[in-house]
Amino acid sequence: MTSVTVDRARVTTWLQNYGVYLAVVALLLFNLAFTENFLSLANFRTQLVQAAPVCIVALGMALVIGTEGIDLSVGSVMSLSAALVPLYLGYGPAAAVAVALVAGLAAGLFSGFLVAQLGIQPIIATLALLVGGRGLALVIAHGQLVQLHDPGFLALGTGDLAGIPVMVLVAAVLAVLAGLVVRRTAFGRRLVAIGGNRTASTLAGLPVKRVLIGVYAISGVLAAVAGLLATARLGASDPADVGLLMELSAITAVVVGGTPLTGGKVRILGTVMGALLMQLVRATLIKHDLPDSAAQMVQAAIIVVAVYVARERRRA
Secondary structure (H helix, E strand, O other): OOHHHHHHHHHHHHHHHHHHHHHHHHHHHHHHHHOOOOOOHHHHHHHHHHHHHHHHHHHHHHHHHHOOOOOOOHHHHHHHHHHHHHHHHHHOHHHHHHHHHHHHHHHHHHHHHHHHOOOOOHHHHHHHHHHHHHHHHHHHOOOOOEEOOOHHHHHHHHOEEOOEEHHHHHHHHHHHHHHHHHHHOHHHHHHHHHHHOHHHHHHOOOOHHHHHHHHHHHHHHHHHHHHHHHHHHHOEEOOOOOOOOHHHHHHHHHHHOOOOOOOOOOOHHHHHHHHHHHHHHHHHHHHOOOOHHHHHHHHHHHHHHHHHHHHHHHHO
16 A cells, blocks of 8 residues: 555545534634624524534434435424424423424334335335425425414523523433433444444344334434424424425535444534534525525535545545
């Protein structure tokens, strides 16, 4: 192996492991220098609040991708949870939240069953729910936006605890829990092993099917949580818009954060930083009078670069 090859391998490895942190710092410095009113508590609060739903969904996506899977249904699960809230909010915020979480769990279990028990490719299994889930949500809501007025529920999206937005606190707690699951539990070690080599994991006697079903169930529940928070922040149930293209944002955050699409590895902190990076990219472009569609194009370019870096690392 030549020195050039060795250096190239080191660079690609460093970029995959730490590139997201460098990108976030660079973007922050750019905004501090060229964006008006960026250095304010209110602005930082806004950025964190807007990044929270993406972060929550991306945490579940990271676990799924860690098993060499993919979950394209997360946006539709968010939409479904939003559609269910007005139906049960009359029984109290706790009831509405519980029903939405159960719906997310059911959607995740369904995807996991298709992948683990029936052997359907994850992209196909979750694509079915991507289409059908939002369609079901629109049927439940009769295609209408419903204003919400319950202060207890709306506090999830607009409330503070010790001066910190509830949405940000929820995302932070879930990130810590996800990190503990991956690093400190048998379930986390098993999902990484399955992503690294499913055949070997099966031969080793690991409960592959149970782990896969569990991973998709977690992803479904986290998507439902994100849907609830987004609905509470909006102050209305809008299944046509809630969670739209969220699967793209979540996958981008995970891949940019250093979790390879080939599985066998999960980087929780990198995923959180990836979600923050996606929000900063979008906010930067908007603050400089570029349309939201430009942010989507940049997002797509970031995915291509991240996947290319990961491929170069494997080849090296």
